[in-house]
Amino acid sequence: MLTEVQFDGLVGPTHNYAGLSSGNVASTSHAGEPSHPKTAALQGLAKMRLVHGLGIEQAFLPPLVRPDMPTLRAAGFDGDDAAVLAAAAADNPLLLAQASSASSMWTANAATITPSCDTLDGAMHVTPANLISKPHRAIEPPQTARLLKHALPFAVHHDPLEANTLMGDEGAANHTRLHSDTGTVHLFVYGIDHDNPNALAPRTFPARQTRLAWATIAKQHQLPDDMVVLAQQSPAVIDAGVFHNDVICVGNGGLLLLHEAAFADTDQVLQALRDRLGNAFTPLIVRSDDLTVDEAVSTYLFNSQLLNTPVSGVTLVCPAKVEDHARARAVVDGWLDAGHIDTAHYLDLHESMHNGGGPACLRLRVPMTESQVSEIPPGLRIDNARLDQLTSWVEQWYPDTLTPLDLGKSDLLHMSNAALWALGRCIGLPDLYALPR
Ligand code: SUG
Numbered sequence: 001m002l003t004e005v006q007f008d009g010l011v012g013p014t015h016n017y018a019g020l021s022s023g024n025v026a027s028t029s030h031a032g033e034p035s036h037p038k039t040a041a042l043q044g045l046a047k048m049r050l051v052h053g054l055g056i057e058q059a060f061l062p063p064l065v066r067p068d069m070p071t072l073r074a075a076g077f078d079g080d081d082a083a084v085l086a087a088a089a090a091d092n093p094l095l096l097a098q099a100s101s102a103s104s105m106w107t108a109n110a111a112t113i114t115p116s117c118d119t120l121d122g123a124m125h126v127t128p129a130n131l132i133s134k135p136h137r138a139i140e141p142p143q144t145a146r147l148l149k150h151a152l153p154f155a156v157h158h159d160p161l162e163a164n165t166l167m168g169d170e171g172a173a174n175h176t177r178l179h180s181d182t183g184t185v186h187l188f189v190y191g192i193d194h195d196n197p198n199a200l201a202p203r204t205f206p207a208r209q210t211r212l213a214w215a216t217i218a219k220q221h222q223l224p225d226d227m228v229v230l231a232q233q234s235p236a237v238i239d240a241g242v243f244h245n246d247v248i249c250v251g252n253g254g255l256l257l258l259h260e261a262a263f264a265d266t267d268q269v270l271q272a273l274r275d276r277l278g279n280a281f282t283p284l285i286v287r288s289d290d291l292t293v294d295e296a297v298s299t300y301l302f303n304s305q306l307l308n309t310p311v312s313g314v315t316l317v318c319p320a321k322v323e324d325h326a327r328a329r330a331v332v333d334g335w336l337d338a339g340h341i342d343t344a345h346y347l348d349l350h351e352s353m354h355n356g357g358g359p360a361c362l363r364l365r366v367p368m369t370e371s372q373v374s375e376i377p378p379g380l381r382i383d384n385a386r387l388d389q390l391t392s393w394v395e396q397w398y399p400d401t402l403t404p405l406d407l408g409k410s411d412l413l414h415m416s417n418a419a420l421w422a423l424g425r426c427i428g429l430p431d432l433y434a435l436p437r
Helices: 025-029 037-053 069-074 080-089 093-100 141-152 211-220 235-239 266-282 292-297 324-338 386-399 404-408 410-426
Strands: 005-009 056-061 111-114 125-128 173-182 183-190 229-233 249-252 253-257 282-286 306-310 312-318 342-347 364-370
Touching: 005 037, 037 056, 037 342, 037 386, 056 141, 069 080, 069 093, 069 183, 080 093, 080 404, 080 410, 093 404, 111 364, 125 141, 125 211, 173 249, 173 266, 183 211, 183 266, 211 229, 229 266, 249 306, 253 266, 266 282, 292 324, 312 324, 324 342, 386 410
Parallel strands: 005 056, 183 229, 253 282, 312 342
Antiparallel strands: 005 364, 111 125, 173 183, 249 253, 306 312
């Protein structure tokens, strides 16, 4: 029996809007606005509380240390921390924003994980995403890898793929594991195939995930060939703002919710999945007449969490924007009426959403055996007591508001480091961060 644990990213205290992700419409359109780190973190905790309350195994990954001072020092800024921050703020505010991003909250981009029951060597395999397409995200992997080793001590941990453009990898946001009585399949979605010069590529925005990255991960994770389906994302939807496949497609068990425009060849992808999963495979295709790609991007309907819960059956955890949008809401109501899903919840996650991160971006799915679940450090597991503790911690440390000008202040660095130091201690993992007191 597998349990799918949801590892949510705990939003870090430097959460801000710097417009760092071209191709991500929300990120660029909210650039420069004030952010609300405390609200952001509390919204994330409210999601964890909801999902935990549905009877789902919930855990979390702590924030990374930000601002990342080694990134600033590597760019030649020197002196004490206050001098480095002040000089970076004056001379290179973009680099300072990159070093300060709380982007590790979107744990769907932390790694690709394949469960031990699927792999030829019977081990769980983990490859942290290299995230090379955006400088603020490309600095995440070393700390993320360290956290994942803490969280999943029994797994085989690979290095992130080589940091070159042929190997762009954004992790689980482009990976969906589906299964039925007849089989299991890993759907790996890529934006570009550098080995096939004839294949179409997006023109306006970068394709963040390459085919070669997926082929390499599937191999090093020891997945049997017949469990692997590689599918090209439609270049047109990338240019419309679908920077990860989880903005246009979500699946669980034998159920796949997708927009008709998701893939370069949607029919072929669905046939390949049906071949593996048999008649139990249920793709629910949303047509452009019912919801355009632009509406899918603005509402983040497909970035809902699709969960098989003991408490409320097949449950969709949607962003509140879906509830407020008549056509997106009608799609969900249609799925409810037809009995494809049993329950829909709507959650206000606007702080993360303004950076392009919906419910599904905020979590990494890890299918595990019961004995593996018992090896997750208790400090990272979520129950009501842990939620109360994390809520008090956020209330104590987090700023209410941040603007781009605050990023250069050494107070923010000191507060952020002190908060993480306190977090490690309060969850009983004092070695989580290599931070001086
Ligand atoms: O990589 N936004 C993230 C959002 C990631 C969403 N994840 C998934 N779809 N799984 C990104 O584009 C914006 C940061 C800023 O602009 O300040 C940002 O990094």
